[in-house]
Amino acid sequence: MTSLRATYRLQLSQDFTFAGATALVPYLADLGISHVYLSPILMARPGSTHGYDTVDHARINPELGTIDEFRQMVGVVQAAGLGVILDFVPNHMGVGGAHNELWLDVLKHGPDSKYADWFDIDWNPPRAEMSGKLLVPFLGKSYAEALAAGDIELRADGSIWANGSEKLPLRPEDERILNETYGSLNAAIAALSEPSGHAALDALIQRQHWRLVHHSAAADEINYRRFFINSDLASIRIDRPDVFAHAHQLIFQLIEEGLVQGLRIDHVDGLLDPKGYIENLRAKSPRPIYLAIEKILAPYERLRPDWPVDGTTGYEFGALLTRLLVPEDAEAALTQTYADFIGPVPDPVGLEYSCKLRVMDNELAAELAALARHLSAVAWSHSETRDLTENGLRKAMREVIAHLTVYRTYIDDSGVSNRDRREIGLAIAKARKTQPNFAPELLDFLEELLGGHLGAEYDPRLVITAIGKFQQYTGPAMAKGLEDTAVYRHHRLVALNEVGAHPERFSISVAAFHDANQRRLVESPDAMLGTSTHDTKRGEDIRAIVGAISEHPAEWDRAVKGWRDLLAANPIHPNDMYLFFQLLLGGWPSFGAPDDFGRRIKGAMMKSLREARERTDWGVNNTEYESGVDAFIDATLANRDFMARFEQDRAAILQTGLRKALVQAALKLTVPGMPDIYRGAEDWEQSFVDPDNRRPVDFAGLKQRLAAPAGPRDDKLVLTQRLLQLRQKLPDLFARGSYEPIPCGPDAIAFRRANADNELLIVADLTADGKPVVIPEGLGDWSSALGYTKASPAMASIFVGYR
Structure with a gap:
């Protein structure tokens, strides 16, 4: 088994397949990672961009490639000295559409389906009319409107179809009844498609084991467990032995073949018995594997010590690191600026x-x-x-x-x-x-x-x-x-509003950060360290740049109020404007052209507004307000006077933010734990919330820049490679070497990593003020482990030495 040093997350889809991942292996090996960490590969709904909507556990997703192509990809990965970790989803499956045969069987046979107990369904809800029925909340309009519009129809396969894509099988006896009533299925289709046949079509539908409704009815009447509020992701009973065996058969086959060395378990908290599931997984895996769980820990919460896992996927680390880079003494000033801008700040x-x-x-x-x-x-x-x-x-x-x-x-x-x-x-x-x-x-x-x-x-x-x-x-x-x-309503400093974080927790001390690192080394030294994932709301470098506001509170106060005054005539709520200004500050490309930026930031703003559920919502869109926000963004980005003022006001905060981003990367790659690099985040990661963070990565450009780095734009890319290669050179030191905090000034952090053979010193300036970092006295002589002669002044905030 390839030793664990660092993972690199790839998001597979029909646009980035096993073939695409295979072509990337030389670059990843040169970067210095140890494991390619893949998004789910089992068969998902057609066109899925994420893979968490599994419809068949027994098949590889054909949009990614065949099982033989997967084997070929892994062969190339292993030949390069790397391993493979897979993301696996035990909590739910994709339902709706026409591709989940288990779900379709339940719709057809109801409680008598052999899969009826595989999903977590309440077959006896309070409403008597729903007894033995499954709610199917997939209509985009009311049932009556859909029926009248012909959006619900009987087809030649003997199923009802809704919206042109939702297959709803009839009870087994209904084809016989239709033949007896109309003479043939084709005659029934013809009769029921006419307006005069809608009452008979409705009567046919009412006899089924499912009840078709508008999607909004799910909130009040859903009778199956689902992933959060996503009705098209139905939870399965993975605690049942037959369900467990079915869901893991192919995954275990890939492990047994030596193709897969580890699993990331999605949404473990959704399971009835997470510990029992993990123990069962460990016991039945045909080979020992690395096992990380997606578990969101409260700021003071610790991973259960009796769970046989290697650690979490690292949300808590990302939240901790962001707070380390935000000085505590800025809280009062930023709270006051926020209050001046929006009025009373909610607790x-x-x-x-x-x-x-x-x-x-x-x-x-x-x-x-x-x-x-x-x-x-x-x-x-x-x-x-x-x-x-x-x-x-x-x-x-x-x-x-x-x-x-x-x-x-x-x-x-x-x-x-x-x-x-x-x-x-x-x-x-x-x-x-x-x-x-x-x-x-x-x-x-x-x-x-x-x-x-x-x-x-x-x-x-x-x-x-x-x-x-x-x-x-x-x-x-x-x-x-x-x-x-x-977190979509409280915008005092949106760098702090992430998965695993709480907006009221502003900053942490260096001592608290050291303590967390020392505990991790003892309790879960192979836990993932995540700063960007497919779930993060803002890319890690957006957070670093926005977090840098805390080093410039007076400048931010003047800037944000000046921007507001420059855009006095607008239809946008002050709280939404305050969010927009921070997204613009952190998301406007630090290097390169802002291609398609308007569309991207409008998408991020719209998702934020709907998640906040104040002035618009996912269920009922306030189209007038949403259109006003879009128009405001378009007008702002087209306003030359504003953009000139923005670039001027942003300059100092941006430079501090870029330096903090490098400090963030350096700490992630040197503290105890296993760093996880989200695809493309070895470079400046200024993506917004999904789906923006699943945009294609310019890997060809990254390869070229890595081969010939040329200054500030390449700082993070080269820093990441140098530290990953250092981890490759000293795997034992980083995996189990000691972690010793070193006293230093109030605005810096220093620590030593050591084992019997090697010793490293890491020092970073947390203020990232551009001055060269000062090595604490009395530590002797150290040689730089970075050796980057073309580094920009931003690199001066970090020292990594060895001896």
Whole structure:
């Protein structure tokens, strides 16, 4: 097995296939990585740009290539001395359309399908008419409008089709009924396609095991678990042995063949029993593998020590590093500027609380109601709590979840850990304060249930089911409430608004950063260190540049208010304008032409506005406001006076930001852990949120520049290669070598990495003020490990020495 040093994430699609990845191997080997880390490769929905919508676990995605082409690619990778890590999705599958045969079988046979229990479906929801039916919320207009418009039709394959792409199989007996009624299927198609046949078509549809509705109905009536609020990603029961075996058969085959050395497990918190799944995966893998999990940790939360994984995918590291580069003493000034610009600044903690309540009352309302039914069933199973009503339990649980500060707890058959009991206790205590009028017995019951204190009189099967449903619900509530709503409303410094971060946490000390690195070396030395991923909301160098505002608070105050005044006549809300100015500051290309920038930033702004769910929304678009924002952006970018003023005001912040970006890269590549390079992020990464961060990378240009670096534009590219090659030269030192903090000035960080044979000294100026970094006294002589003679002054903020 190739030793782990650094991964390089590639986003595969029909536009970047196994062949494209194969051609890239010499470049990646020269860069110095050890493992090619691929996005999901199993068969996904046609045209998928990400691969997380698996429709067939038994097949390689044909849009990427054949299994033989995958083997050929891996052969080239291994010949270059590299390994392969795959991204794997155990929580959900892509549904809708016409390509998931398991889903189509469930639609056809309903509860009698042999796959009915493979998906997490409630076949007996409260609405009697939905008994034995599955909600299919894929219409773009109301059911009645779609029926009248002919968007729902019977076709020759004996299925109903909606929107031209949604295949909805009929019950097995219905083809016989249609033949008896109309004489043939073709005659039935002809009759039901006429306006006079719409009532009969509707009657046929009502007999099916599915109910076709507008997508907005999912919020209130969805009856299958899904990935967050994505109805076209249905969760599967990976805890079932038959589902586990089916989903992993091909993956295990690739591991057994020696083609795959590791897995990244997507959304582990969505699983019923994450620890049990990981243990099962370890036990049944035909070979030992590297295993990283996508797990979002709260700022104070630690990865569970009894989970047999190598670490997380590194969201917490990226958040930590951004905060290290933001000085604490800038918080008050930036808060004041933000308040001057938008008015009263919302409390970030209160904002998280209110946004979680909002998503539970809207997008996640059906799931909350289902959870309340499970709680009510537990309460009903014992006379002492039988008076607790379902609605009362729903309201109490909603309040507790809104106060929970972690994504989820991990209660299982073995009991409740002290950590989980503490988290639940704190959330319930807060709920008692914010809702003093709640009947105390409601929260008492929840505390006993979730704390593991219910007596044997309660039905244990109902108890464990309710707890499992609770734990699978809290993650989506946190993700949609905090990550996808609150952080899109609070724009004091958007560099801090990332996956795994909380806007109220402004900065961390050098000591805290050292402490986190020392813990990682002991607890998970092979954990991924991520600064950019397909999930980040802004590329790492946008964050570095925007974060550099904190070194220039007075200049930023003057600049942002001057820009506003220059654009006095506009239709955009002040908070949205403040976001736009930061995106413009960080996203405007630092080098090269701003090709297609207007379209890109408008896309990022539109996604941000809809995620914020204030002036527009994904469900109901405020087209008038959205058009006004687009027009404002177009006018701003076309305003020569504004752009000249912007370039002038941006200059100092930009230079500081570029230096901080280099410090960020240097620290990521030298602290304990395994750095992960997101495709193209070895260079300046100024992408916006997806899909912008899946744009094609100019790998040909990167190869040319790496072969002949020529100054500041190439600083990050060369720095990354030099440090990756240093990791290649000293793998044992970086993998398990000691980490010793070195005292230095208040605005710098220094540490030593060492083993029995080698020693490194890393020093970085956190202010990135352009002055050469000062090596602490008394450390002796060191030789530069970078050796980059054409470095720009920005490189002076970093020293990496060896002896």
